[in-house]
Amino acid sequence: MADIRQLENQISRLQSELDAQNREMNLLRRQAAEENRRKLAEYEQQMRNGLNQHDKSVQREYERLLIEYQNSLNSDIQNSQLLLNGDYQRLKRSVDDKEREWQDKNKQLENAVAELRSSTEQKEQVGEQEVQKYMTEAGIAQMEVERKPHEKFFPRRINAFRNAMNDASEMSKKGLREAAIAIYISARSGLNRFGYDVDEKYAEWMTQYEVLKSKLELMELKLAGECAVWNKYALEQDKDYDALSDEEKSQARISIAYWSSGEYSAYEKRVEEIKKELEIVEDLGPMQYLKRKESMDIDAIKKIIAELDDISAKWDAMSELYKNRYAAACERADWGESIIDFLEGEINLVWKEDESHFKYADEETIKDQNYVTYMGMQYGDSYDKEDTRQWLELVFVNSMDTVIFVYIVPYEKEGKVENRIVLYIDYNGVANEEYSRHIYKHICESIHLEDDDGTINFATDVDQLRTNMNSTLRETGRSIQKKMSRLR
Numbered sequence: 459m460a461d462i463r464q465l466e467n468q469i470s471r472l473q474s475e476l477d478a479q480n481r482e483m484n485l486l487r488r489q490a491a492e493e494n495r496r497k498l499a500e501y502e503q504q505m506r507n508g509l510n511q512h513d514k515s516v517q518r519e520y521e522r523l524l525i526e527y528q529n530s531l532n533s534d535i536q537n538s539q540l541l542l543n544g545d546y547q548r549l550k551r552s553v554d555d556k557e558r559e560w561q562d563k564n565k566q567l568e569n570a571v572a573e574l575r576s577s578t579e580q581k582e583q584v585g586e587q588e589v590q591k592y593m594t595e596a597g598i599a600q601m602e603v604e605r606k607p608h609e610k611f612f613p614r615r616i617n618a619f620r621n622a623m624n625d626a627s628e629m630s631k632k633g634l635r636e637a638a639i640a641i642y643i644s645a646r647s648g649l650n651r652f653g654y655d656v657d658e659k660y661a662e663w664m665t666q667y668e669v670l671k672s673k674l675e676l677m678e679l680k681l682a683g684e685c686a687v688w689n690k691y692a693l694e695q696d697k698d699y700d701a702l703s704d705e706e707k708s709q710a711r712i713s714i715a716y717w718s719s720g721e722y723s724a725y726e727k728r729v730e731e732i733k734k735e736l737e738i739v740e741d742l743g744p745m746q747y748l749k750r751k752e753s754m755d756i757d758a759i760k761k762i763i764a765e766l767d768d769i770s771a772k773w774d775a776m777s778e779l780y781k782n783r784y785a786a787a788c789e790r791a792d793w794g795e796s797i798i799d800f801l802e803g804e805i806n807l808v809w810k811e812d813e814s815h816f817k818y819a820d821e822e823t824i825k826d827q828n829y830v831t832y833m834g835m836q837y838g839d840s841y842d843k844e845d846t847r848q849w850l851e852l853v854f855v856n857s858m859d860t861v862i863f864v865y866i867v868p869y870e871k872e873g874k875v876e877n878r879i880v881l882y883i884d885y886n887g888v889a890n891e892e893y894s895r896h897i898y899k900h901i902c903e904s905i906h907l908e909d910d911d912g913t914i915n916f917a918t919d920v921d922q923l924r925t926n927m928n929s930t931l932r933e934t935g936r937s938i939q940k941k942m943s944r945l946r
Contacts, residue, residue, distance in 0.1 A: 465567045466643045472560040473650055479553045480654070484661070521676065521770070528669050528763070560651075567644050589635050592642035596623055599649035603656065607748030610755055611659035615652065619645050659756070664744060666759045671736060673766040677729050680770065681722065684777060685710035691781055709835060716832035717847065718780035723828055725769050732762060779873045783847055786875040790816075790850045790866045793877065793905045797852060797864060800904030805896075807854040807862065813941060817848035817933070849930065851937060859886040861942065862897060865934045879914040880934050882923070884942050889918075 600619060608616055626641035682699055688710045689695040689702065702710070715723040735754065739747045747753050754762070794814075801807040823829050824843055833841045852864040865880040881901065883894050898916060907913050915931075917923050920942070923935025 596642040596646040610748045715828040782875040810853040813853040816844040819845040882917040
């Protein structure tokens with residue numbers, strides 16, 4: 459028993475020294491990351507201002523610093539940087555040595571406890587009062603751990619300590635008091651260390667949680683700020699987001715969701731889902747939140763952070779693309795009006811208004827809420843089921859019943875959108891190449907295009923269009939074929 463008490467004192471001393479040195483190491487780690495955090499806080503405020511001013515450079519710098527700060531919290535990166543610090547090196551060597559010694563002493567204690575537990579000799583040298591003292595100390599250590607979210611980080615690990623203390627209680631009742639005291643000493647030591655392990659995991663969880671909050675706030679501000687960007691781009695209203703009315707914000711969101719083909723609303727929805735989870739954390743407090751079975755662990759937080767990084771990168775690309783889609787659609791409408799005015803006014807073609815329209819929306823698009831909401835906002839409850847993001851079709855006829863099909867088609871590549879024209883002439887008889895060139899030149903003239911600049915694709919065979927590798931051209935071919943059979 460004397461050996462056990464000696465081990466107890468040695469373990470207690472080592473535990474105190476380890477705790478102090480680990481606190482010192484954690485302080486050095488925090489100090490290493492604190493400078494990045496300070497810069498981050500400065501840019502966070504600048505970003506808020508810059509977002510309203512549509513200052514992308516500030517936003518990019520904030521994102522860079524946020525990534526830098528996130529990396530600085532990575533233990534591997536921290537250790538590699540801190541190892542350049544001589545004081546930290548010495549401290550780490552001391553901690554490693556004490557850790558090995560602590561583990562060795564605990565192993566000796568476990569062996570000594572095992573010997574006492576297997577003994578059947580009644581040990582009456584110690585009194586019940588001393589047993590109660592060690593039982594109380596072990597109980598306090600257990601309560602300290604129980605107050606922490608140990609199950610989230612180390613599921614069921616505490617059961618071993620609970621069982622050991624139950625065994626100690628039974629041994630004490632049987633008069634095996636020295637064995638009971640030895641078990642309580644071992645349990646108390648293990649619980650103290652367990653509590654420290656939980657604290658470390660909790661600290662790691664908190665640092666990742668702070669990164670998650672920053673990432674979420676950045677994404678939320680990005681999406682909100684896009685409303686002001688849209689209003690300036692499409693409506694020439696140079697207002698900060700906070701200056702927009704609720705109606706203006708709502709209309710902007712509907713428009714952005716439509717032109718981004720639903721990406722904007724999907725990202726907003728996901729951000730709101732994550733935000734609600736974080737509100738639960740803030741309401742309960744992190745410690746109580748982590749005691750919930752369904753709470754996020756460290757890996758879950760890291761996964762959401764990676765997801766937000768992915769959303770951010772995708773939105774950065776889409777934030778340019780959706781505006782280009784809108785600009786290209788406006789250009790298609792302008793080109794369409796110019797072509798109609800010119801071909802009707804200059805060469806007396808008859809514009810078939812009933813056969814001219816943007817591509818009809820498919821069934822999936824008609825059911826899409828982003829489409830429905832946008833079309834309702836733009837055209838009221840009753841609207842033609844057209845998709846203005848797709849090609850515009852114009853149909854003309856001349857006095858000889860020749861039908862001229864003009865398709866203004868958007869092409870997307872690497873974030874850019876270019877409009878191209880597919881021209882097909884359905885002759886009521888033998889094809890007239892000279893007339894075809896005549897129509898081609900008039901279309902170029904109507905929208906101020908240089909001849910042969912590649913914008914106009916002169917199709918001579920519908921079947922070739924219908925079997926084209928390009929899906930949009932295949933659709934124009936099918937559309938022309940249907941109209942030819944109806945117009946003849």
